[in-house]
Amino acid sequence: MTTIANNVASPALLAAxxxxxxxxxxxxxxxxQDRFMKLLVTQMKNQDPLNPLDNAQVTSQLAQLSTVSGxxxxxxxxxxxxxxxxxxxxxxxxxxxxxxxxxxxKQMALASGNAVFGVDLAAPAEKVKVTVRDINGVAVHTxxxxxxxxxxxxxxxxxxxxxxxxxxxxxxxxxxxASAGTAAVSATALAFGQVSSVSTSAAGVKLNVTNLGAIGMxxxxxxx
Numbered sequence: 001m002t003t004i005a006n007n008v009a010s011p012a013l014l015a016a017x018x019x020x021x022x023x024x025x026x027x028x029x030x031x032x033q034d035r036f037m038k039l040l041v042t043q044m045k046n047q048d049p050l051n052p053l054d055n056a057q058v059t060s061q062l063a064q065l066s067t068v069s070g071x072x073x074x075x076x077x078x079x080x081x082x083x084x085x086x087x088x089x090x091x092x093x094x095x096x097x098x099x100x101x102x103x104x105x106k107q108m109a110l111a112s113g114n115a116v117f118g119v120d121l122a123a124p125a126e127k128v129k130v131t132v133r134d135i136n137g138v139a140v141h142t143x144x145x146x147x148x149x150x151x152x153x154x155x156x157x158x159x160x161x162x163x164x165x166x167x168x169x170x171x172x173x174x175x176x177x178a179s180a181g182t183a184a185v186s187a188t189a190l191a192f193g194q195v196s197s198v199s200t201s202a203a204g205v206k207l208n209v210t211n212l213g214a215i216g217m218x219x220x221x222x223x224x
Contacts, residue, residue: 093198093205093217100224101207102154103215105191108132108172113159117174118190119145120152120221125178125185132157132174140167148178152190152222190221 102118109115119128128145140161145153159167178185193209200206206214 093207096195096207096220096223097197098195100192100194101209101212101220102152102190102192102222102224103209103212103219104188104221105212106173106175106189107191107211108157108174109192109211110157110159110167110169110172112169113166115157115159115172116154116192116224117157118152118154118192118222119148119176119178120188120190121148121150121178122186122188123150124148124180125150125187126180128176128178128187130155130174130176132172134167135171135173137173140172154222154224188221192224 100116104120108117117130119130121128124147126147128148130143130145131139132141132143134140141157142162143155143157145155159169161167174189176187176189178187191212193211195207195209197208198205199208199214205217207217207220208214
């Protein structure tokens, strides 16, 4: 009669419970459970009668199997929830097509003498200043917003430069500086763009926005 010395699991049992990544991916939890039970029964049939498996060892192995099976079921449930959430997010995002949004970015597009942009203040500020720059980085206009509360501000520039002349339509950038007393206040520059379409991938739902590219739903600070 074949025996298992010192009740140590045989290499065959270990190999069966630790398959390669490729085979593990294609083996269901129920098949793994069936295989485990067959091997456990075989192990018990062929154990040394003078040194049999004790109840603690059997219980421990069954508990491990239950844990693995539970994790597999939990992963399946989570994958289903993620897929459902992504589908819901895609539907929600589709409703934003055609709308203008503000999201982090320093770019600004002046068209027909008008540019829309924004600022997001992390805390109230006593002074907020916006500096508009041309494609060469040269400052062409400064906007003093004064004191502002925390939150998102939607702003506009009419294209008039500090010297009174009209700026040409095209691409510009802008900087934001905010302070309260002598302390700087965190201020995020927000670029404006229009949602043209929605795409989904393993990375989640993305909004394709003119002037901004592909951004996440959480990047949107304000819908205009």
